[in-house]
Structures are given as C-alpha cells and as structure tokens.
Amino acid sequence: MGGKDNIFGYADGFDKLLMFLGTLGSIGDGLQNPLMLYILSDVINAYGSSSSSSLSTRDVDKYALELFCAAIGVGFCAFVEGICWTRTAERQTSKMKMEYLKSVLRQEVSFFDTQEAGSSTTYKVVSLISSDANAIQVALSQKIPDCMAYMSTFFICHIFSFVLSWRLTLAAMPLSVMFIVPALVFGKIMMDLIMKMIESYGVSGGIAEQAISSIRTVYSYVGEHQTLFRFSRSLEKTMEFGIKQGFAKGLMLGSFGVIYISWGFQGLVGTYLISQKGEQGGHVFIAGFNVLVGGLSVLSALPNLTAITEATAAVSRLFEMIDRVPSIDSEDKKGKALSYVRGEVEFKDIYFNYPSRPDTPILQGFNLTIPAGKRVGLVGSSGSGKSTTIALLERFYDPIEGEILLDGYKIRRLQLKWLRSQLGLVNQEPVLFATSIKENILFGKEGASMDSVVSAAKAANAHDFIVKLPDGYETQAGQFGIQLSGGQKQRIAIARALLRDPKILLLDEATSALDAQSERVVQEAIDQASKGRTTIIIAHRLSTIRTADIITVIQAGRVIESGSHNKLMQMNGGQGGEYSRMVELQLASNAK
The missing domain is CATH 1.20.1560.10 (ABC transporter type 1, transmembrane domain)
Structure with missing residues (x-):
C-alpha cells in the first residue's frame, strides 16, 4: 500500500x-x-x-x-x-x-x-x-x-x-x-x-465513548459526575x-x-x-x-x-x-490446510507473556497433550493461564517460545483462516450482535442453509426456546444480546459454534455466570455438542468437568496434575492433591 x-x-x-x-x-x-x-x-x-x-x-x-x-x-x-x-x-x-x-x-x-x-x-x-x-x-x-x-x-x-x-x-x-x-x-x-x-x-x-459503551456501569456506580468532570477537564x-x-x-x-x-x-x-x-x-x-x-x-x-x-x-x-502489517495476518493465504483433522492438540514447552504486560509471565514451560475426540477440562486459580491456552490455540497470540501442534503440524505453518474454521469457541460472556437470532447463528458459517441453522440450534438445546419467541428465529437479540437471558445467549453462542461443525470445541467458562437451572440446561447442550469432538473445557465450577476424560490442573503457567476425576481424587495414596483440595473447598463453599 x-x-x-x-x-x-x-x-x-x-x-x-x-x-x-x-x-x-x-x-x-x-x-x-x-x-x-x-x-x-x-x-x-x-x-x-x-x-x-x-x-x-x-x-x-x-x-x-x-x-x-x-x-x-x-x-x-x-x-x-x-x-x-x-x-x-x-x-x-x-x-x-x-x-x-x-x-x-x-x-x-x-x-x-x-x-x-x-x-x-x-x-x-x-x-x-x-x-x-x-x-x-x-x-x-x-x-x-x-x-x-x-x-x-x-x-x-x-x-x-x-x-x-x-x-x-x-x-x-x-x-x-x-x-x-x-x-x-x-x-x-x-x-x-x-x-x-x-x-x-x-x-x-474517547472518554465519552467509554462512558456511553459502559453506561450500565456508570449508572450502577453513580459515576455520572466523575465522567462529566473528566470530560470537562x-x-x-x-x-x-x-x-x-x-x-x-x-x-x-x-x-x-x-x-x-x-x-x-x-x-x-x-x-x-x-x-x-x-x-x-x-x-x-x-x-x-x-x-x-x-x-x-x-x-x-x-x-x-x-x-x-x-x-x-x-x-x-x-x-x-x-499500511500496518500485523504480526499475525488473518488474510495470509500461505500455510497448509489439512485434508483431514483428527483433533489432537499438543502444547510443547510454551512460554508466553501478553504484549500489553510484557513483564508478567503467564505460561512458563507449559506442556499438555489433548487426545483427539476426548473431553479435557482445564482448572486452576484465576490468572493461572487457562484462558491463555485457548487464545494461543486460536492464534490470537503466538507464544514467545515453544510450539503448538494440531495432529502433529505446527499451527504457525497452517493457514490461519482454515485453522480457525476448525475451532468453535464459546466464551463466558458470549457476544451477540444487534440483529436477529438467525443472523447471529449464521455468523458461525457464512451462507449456511436455514435447515443447518435449525439443526445447530437443536444440537445446542436452543431450538425450543427460540420458536416460542414472538418472531422465532427472526427475533432481534438487541445490542450484545441484551434482549435475552444469560442461558439463552450461551445456547445461541453454542449453536453458532456448532454451525461450522468444528473438529475442536473450546468452552471458556461457558456456564460460570449462569444460575443452577440455566447451568443444567446449558450443560446438557455442551454434553450433546461435544460428542465426537475434541473438547477443551475451562471451568471454575468443577462439577461441569467432573465427567471429562482428562482433567488438567494448571498453576502459575504450568501443568501440575492431570488425569480423570477419580484418579486425581486418589492421588498421594488417597490423600489427593491440588485438584482434591479445590473440590473440597468448593463443596464447603456450596454447603454454606
């Protein structure tokens, strides 16, 4: 240019x-x-x-x-x-x-x-x-x-x-x-x-834009005067x-x-x-x-x-x-596109710091293998690096050291758009656009048929509540999905992810912000959606990953424990380890 x-x-x-x-x-x-x-x-x-x-x-x-x-x-x-x-x-x-x-x-x-x-x-x-x-x-x-x-x-x-x-x-x-x-x-x-x-x-x-885009936060903290003061200054x-x-x-x-x-x-x-x-x-x-x-x-x-x-x-x-050339270019046509994806993911000796916080280490010698077709749960304290693994797999960022492999191929050498088309991501706070529910689901795969949209919604346990809405799939979601409940937004986000039929499903705290009833419904949708796919589940509520094939405990950017729920609970001669301690603390908290 x-x-x-x-x-x-x-x-x-x-x-x-x-x-x-x-x-x-x-x-x-x-x-x-x-x-x-x-x-x-x-x-x-x-x-x-x-x-x-x-x-x-x-x-x-x-x-x-x-x-x-x-x-x-x-x-x-x-x-x-x-x-x-x-x-x-x-x-x-x-x-x-x-x-x-x-x-x-x-x-x-x-x-x-x-x-x-x-x-x-x-x-x-x-x-x-x-x-x-x-x-x-x-x-x-x-x-x-x-x-x-x-x-x-x-x-x-x-x-x-x-x-x-x-x-x-x-x-x-x-x-x-x-x-x-x-x-x-x-x-x-x-x-x-x-x-x-x-x-x-x-x-x-910039001050006005930030205040208006976060108007609920401004109102809830009675921050109008403070905003006006900063704007006036x-x-x-x-x-x-x-x-x-x-x-x-x-x-x-x-x-x-x-x-x-x-x-x-x-x-x-x-x-x-x-x-x-x-x-x-x-x-x-x-x-x-x-x-x-x-x-x-x-x-x-x-x-x-x-x-x-x-x-x-x-x-x-x-x-x-x-004229700015990005370090990770989504329009770069170079790279390999695999003809068949099994879904095995491997993190090898990963070191990573966020560019905005270069002095704060996140992952330090992180190693993890996720077998194809298995459900793997990632648990750990806040800031341990769980969500960072998903960001690196999506290539939102590249690690400072180490490699991430998909079916044995370095993801840096795969075509970026193709790689992301194999991944389906559902975040803790899914973003819906100010358009119809149908268009929000179609965002997952451009040009998909209405039958595919309905199938994805059914797989996400969302079809039943959608058809009960006044305009069905044409119902407006509102900006950021404000017209829908948290559980409904999550299920639409899952449907959007499933529409592209991803080989790898990424769930980042997908149920942590929901009440017990909504969590149960969304969890059923997740269980159904993860069948036959490699699924990576990040969760604070350990009950949501109890049935995972592999549970991995991350601490300070490293894997410290890995295994099934029963295996981790019986570590150290039945005394358990870090995972067992986390389960006990959460049970005690729920009992209160």
Missing part, C-alpha cells in the same frame, strides 16, 4: 478522468467574477462615452447577451465541477473506508488490547471510519474544487487587470500583498491550532486552543483594513492615469477592482485550505492503519 498514502491514493483511471474534467470545471467556475467584471468594464466605458449619459438599446442588448453567454458557460463549468468531483469523492472515500476496515479486521488481537490515554482503540477505529473519512470526502467533493476555483479567480483577475490597465495593476499589487501576507500567516497559525484541537477532541471523544485544553485561534482570527480580520488604503491609493493613481495618460475610466476602475477581487479570492481559499489540511492529516492516520 505504500505510495498510496495521499488524499488521491485510491484514484483509478476513471477517477483521474473525473478529476481532470472537474479541474477544468473548477477553472471555468473561477471565471465568474473576472468575466463579469471584464464585460462591465466595456459597459462603463460605453456609458461614460455616451453623450446622452445613457446606453443605446443596441449596447444594452450586446452586453446583456455577453453576460448571458458568460453565465451559461460558467454555469456549465460549475455543473461539470460539481458532478465530477462529487462522484470521484464518493468512489475514492468508499475504497478508503473498505481498505481501512479490511486492515483493521486483519490485525492481531494484541493491537486491540492496548489503549492510549483517554482514547480507546474502538473510538479511534470508529472515528476514522466516520468523521475522518467524511472530512476526506468533503475535501474531495467541495474544498479542493472550491480552492481551485478561487485560485483560478486570482490568476485570471490579475491577467485581466494587466490587459485592462497594466500601470494601475503594478501600482496596486504591493498593497494587495499587504493584506494577503498577514492573512496567510495568521491562517497558518489557525490551521496549526485546529490540528491540535482535533487531537484534543480525540481524548474527549479534557475540554480545558481544547478551550485554550480555541481562545488562541480566536485571537489569530481577530488579527487576520483586522489586517483587512489595508483594503481601504488600497481603494484610496487606486483612486489617486486611477485619476492620474485617466486625466494624464488617457486611459479609459471603465478599464482603470475594473482593473483595480480585479486586483482586490483576486486578493480576496486568496483569502476565501483559506478556510478550504484548512479543511484540506485536516483531510490530509486524516489520510495520514488512515493510511497508517492501512
């Missing part, structure tokens, strides 16, 4: 043609004032030379026709300008948005783990797709053509001025510089301040930049007073040229007016330049993401 990192980075041949025609239209649009003034110079001359102090009907018809023709020409150019630039803006920004989101979706999980101060990764992603992309579109469709039209006005006004009265033009230009240069200087200062304000607003936006810097911007804008507008000096000077020089040099009054007057209009057109372009600068900065941020 390198080399495309400019505002026209995604312009193809058709877009370049549209921009070329749009540029011609912008130049023609900029002729509006110069042409009108040029024609009026002849009108003024004709009026001044008329003995009756009035124009003849023939003169009126002549100049009216010239103005009419100029209006048609300029109007056509403005039409071409508008339609061409708007069309190419839509095309280019659509490509940018697609490439941006495509790049975001191919990033490794660790990219989303980190959060900058006050601005979450989620906010940055949404901001670029919405506000920043819109800024680019506005710049392409409006600001760039407007800026070209103003520049066209500037150059053509001065050309006509030289044609009409080169003496007056040369005399008036230095005074034009006197109000253009300060405006450009203060305009540059304003643009710099605007860029700083945008960065400051990013911090404020973040806006103080923005307000400081705004005050400086207002001061610069005031100085810029104040510098326009030079215009009146220019008018007075032009009147003095013009009188001399007409009375002493014999120049025509209309030409002298319009030449001076053209110089001022040309200078003012530069000032009119400043707001557009500001918007273009903002869009350029947005493009830089956008292409920074588009």
